Each structure stands twice: as C-alpha cells, then as structure tokens.
Amino acid sequence: MNKMSGIVPITVVKGAGAEFIPIPENSCATVADFHTTRTKTTESPTHITSGFYKITPGAPRTATYDYEESKYVLNGQIDILDEATGKTHRLVQGDFAFFHVGSKVQFSTKSAGFAFYVVTRPILVAHSNLQGREE
Structure with missing residues (x-):
C-alpha cells in the first residue's frame, strides 16, 4: 500500500483455471476458494469468498446452504436439483444461479462443468495450486 496516497494494489492470479484444480480421489466435484475478505461496509460484517466449482460425472453431490452463493457457469454443464421444488x-455456459440461506440442492453432470462462485462464508477449501501464481 502506498501510505502517502492510500492506494492499494490489486492482486492478479495467473493460471487459476480448471486445469489447475484437482478433484479429490473418490469424488466427482470440488470447490477451490481463491480469495476471501471480510466486509467492513455493511451493518453485519461477513466474509465474501470467491472461487471455482468443478464437477465431473458421478454420484450427485448434496449441498445445504447456511450462507448465500452466486454461481456463474463458465463452461460445460451443471445440473442442479432444487429439493424445495x-x-x-440444467445450467450451461453463461447461466447463473443464486442459492439462498436454507436452499438444499443436488449437483450432478452428464459431462463436466466449471463455474465461478461468490459466497458469504470464509474459505473452506483453499485452491491448492495458487502458490507462485500471484503477481
């Protein structure tokens, strides 16, 4: 940070894409959180974390939300069963979904899918291959 001007530099991460995110053995999907911050400008400060979601064919993955999430599909296809309805x-490239606190869903795919997300929670699973990629 430049203390004289109060200007803070940005962070750039090179090569944070799908090819750098391994899916754990015996699983068909994973999250890769790559940045988190704690808000200071809201009445109730919370974490805002962003990352990637990667899924391949396999057993459906259930998620129950105690936080909010916005998910934007970058490529492939992600099926989301909304247990409330x-x-x-079927989400494909360019589609967006918002998960409310209390949502319960099942994620699956017939091929593969890759999405960017922003959530109101701290980091759960850090992106494993980001070291050395920051500029």
Missing part, C-alpha cells in the same frame, strides 16, 4: 435446472 423438485425441479432440476
């Missing part, structure tokens, strides 16, 4: 949504 029983409806399955």
Whole structure:
C-alpha cells in the first residue's frame, strides 16, 4: 500500500483455471476458494469468498446452504436439483444461479462443468495450486 496516497494494489492470479484444480480421489466435484475478505461496509460484517466449482460425472453431490452463493457457469454443464421444488435446472455456459440461506440442492453432470462462485462464508477449501501464481 502506498501510505502517502492510500492506494492499494490489486492482486492478479495467473493460471487459476480448471486445469489447475484437482478433484479429490473418490469424488466427482470440488470447490477451490481463491480469495476471501471480510466486509467492513455493511451493518453485519461477513466474509465474501470467491472461487471455482468443478464437477465431473458421478454420484450427485448434496449441498445445504447456511450462507448465500452466486454461481456463474463458465463452461460445460451443471445440473442442479432444487429439493424445495423438485425441479432440476440444467445450467450451461453463461447461466447463473443464486442459492439462498436454507436452499438444499443436488449437483450432478452428464459431462463436466466449471463455474465461478461468490459466497458469504470464509474459505473452506483453499485452491491448492495458487502458490507462485500471484503477481
């Protein structure tokens, strides 16, 4: 930080894409959190974390939300069964989903999918291959 001007530099991460995110053995999906911050400008400060979601064919992955999430599909296809309605949504490149506190879903895919997300929680699973990629 330049103390004289109060200007803070940005952080750039090179090569944070799908090819650098390994899916754990015996699993078909993973999250890779790569940045978190604690808000200071809201009445109730919270964490804002961003990262990637990667899924391949396999057993559906259930998620129950005690935080909010916005997910934007970058490529491939991600199926989301909304347990509140029983409806399955097929998301493809360019589609967006918002998960409310209390949402319960099942994620699956017939091929593969890759999405960017922003959540209101601290880091759970740090992106394993970011060291040395910051500029």
